[in-house]
Amino acid sequence: MHHVLLIDDDQPLTALFADFLRQEGFRVSCRHDGASGCELALRQQVDIVVLDIMMPGMDGIAVLRELRAQGTVPVLMLSARGDAVDRILGLELGADDYVAKPCPPRELSARIKAILRRTAVLQVGSPPAAMVVGSLTLQPERREARWLDQPLSLTGIEYNLLEVLARHAGRVVSKRQLSEQALGRDLERFDRSIDVHISSIRQKLPRQADGQSRILTIRGMGYQLLKD
Structure with missing residues (x-):
């Protein structure tokens, strides 16, 4: 209960x-x-x-x-x-x-x-394998994210969003997909929650050598996590 x-x-x-x-x-x-x-x-x-x-x-x-x-x-x-x-x-x-x-x-x-x-409170079953995207490692069974073995302090929803992006690394993921798979609900009109959470994740991920974010905004389409 x-x-x-x-x-x-x-x-x-x-x-x-x-x-x-x-x-x-x-x-x-x-x-x-x-x-x-x-x-x-x-x-x-x-x-x-x-x-x-x-x-x-x-x-x-x-x-x-x-x-x-x-x-x-x-x-x-x-x-x-x-x-x-x-x-x-x-x-x-x-x-x-x-x-x-x-x-x-x-x-x-x-x-x-x-x-x-x-947030996996209701989930049971065999623990899934770790996901590695460049220097980023996700441990779904513990809901932990690390960058070069340093832990990233993420909220539950931030972890969910990053996991969805990591599963599609290098590809664009629409806001509708992110809402359905990370928030567990349909995307609502004028809902900015995805954008706010992505902004927070960007601040916690180290930037690329040129100073750009590792999560790209693809206008009119969604977001993309770079593979490296």
Whole structure:
């Protein structure tokens, strides 16, 4: 039973989400302020945090900063439709995905399951072989990435995206493919989450000798990871 932590000051909405998720087979904990939610997330073993951005006191962005400073627990952000800047900031700080409020409980559950699948929380079976692309090595069974034997600090979704690009190294991968294979959902119109995550990965990968990124943007088509 996977443990979901809901952090949102909207108590009726949180109760609605919690009831639905429990029916879906999740263990659910709820906190209605950022400080106590952050404390619980760091103190207990939770599989995913669903985190509202707009909260009094310690808001969702501050909670996310603290969580990312101390670990890699998957984080799904909840945001009002007008909070585009905060959504992008959340992704840049390492959130795995976001959902705009109001959000149907079924969609929230589907997003949670997609993130858990992609971060291997729900996966079982034989460990896949390591992937090597030039100086980059990916260990799918441990979800680790290394460059010349130095670890790369990636969030869950960043690892997913890099793995998809590595599997198609030297070829262009469309944003639709990346969304489906790395985020576990269809690409939505005006969704910039892929671009934000790719930008973060670029900052963590060493650049080429000429200073250019190892991940190319192919306008109108997608992204390409160079083989070397």
